[in-house]
Amino acid sequence: MTQSWRSATAVRILLVGALVSTAGVGAYSFSSQSEGSSKQSQSRPSSDSKASAASFTTADSGSCLTWKDDQGKITNFEQADCAGEHRFEVSSREDLRAYPASEFGSEAPMPDLTRQAQLREELCLNPTIQYMKGTFDQMGKYSVASILPPQDAWSKGDRTLLCGVQATDDKGTLIPTSGRAAEQDQSRIFRPEECVLVDAASATRVVDCAADHQMEITAIVDLQPVFPEGTPSLEQQDTHLRQVCTQAAQDYLGGDDPLYFSTLQPFWTTLPENSWAGGSRSVNCALVFGQDRKFATLAGGARTGFTINGQPPASRPVRAPIVNPEALIGPHPEPARP
Known part of the structure; x- marks a missing residue:
């Protein structure tokens, strides 16, 4: 499966709506x-x-x-x-x-x-x-x-x-x-190593990673030092976080090869303008599996063995060493929806 990247728009639809329902x-x-x-x-x-x-x-x-x-x-x-x-x-x-x-x-x-x-x-x-x-x-x-x-x-x-x-x-x-x-930083975020369930109402909650979930958190990113001049656009956040969260996924799993063979994809949240103006500065990086513009159901930790919709991750062919890893971080397709 070609690795896909979660867009700022997708995250806003998912998590902003979820926070409205859970705040x-x-x-x-x-x-x-x-x-x-x-x-x-x-x-x-x-x-x-x-x-x-x-x-x-x-x-x-x-x-x-x-x-x-x-x-x-x-x-x-x-x-x-x-x-x-x-x-x-x-x-x-x-x-x-x-x-x-x-x-x-x-x-x-x-x-x-x-x-x-x-x-x-x-x-x-x-x-x-x-x-x-x-x-x-x-x-x-x-x-x-x-x-x-x-x-x-x-x-x-x-x-x-x-x-x-x-x-x-x-x-x-x-x-x-x-x-x-x-x-204070008013962001509503999750901690690294937490697994997050997105329910039918798009509400999010932390669950044991052995249970069904859609996201596993890899990092918290403070955007204030990156954008000290003022409110960043979603596109600016997306550009920065695409690289940061890809690196976070690699660090979390132990390298680029473990990320590749896991079949999981880096995912990140962004801050809309009103949240930034209201005092929020931090976002999450996570691992997900996007399929048919939806999040698959994961069970088990990404580092300890997991299933995707009840099945083990698909085998992937051995690949040649990547000469230019930055080339992998290119334009992303239509966002996955919950």
């Missing part, structure tokens, strides 16, 4: 020990009889928070230095007592998950984008989330809502981060 948004209420505070929310108080209830936290815009999560039981909820490890960065502080109507009055139950998601859209999205000052890739590793008081504080009248950003993995599990979000 999570969270809403939390902590039914556990709170940080404890006597500071009142800065929003307009209501005339509710519980309006003087103390807030469960003093955290405000710019604060970072962390906690321990023991199988869903949240403890040690506290503010943390944003330069160090934390789980949540506060973009705004809202008071639901200022919300129109009496939806969040003194006897109102805590909003369910559906209503929390609506509140996140209504109250958190725009303040978070403003807080990030334009440096926010909504398809990157950070997502907008909200935190409500623990149940006991809510019952006493606390209606504080914290808006902010958090990082999650492909399973939606919170990932501790260090440093302010607007100053």
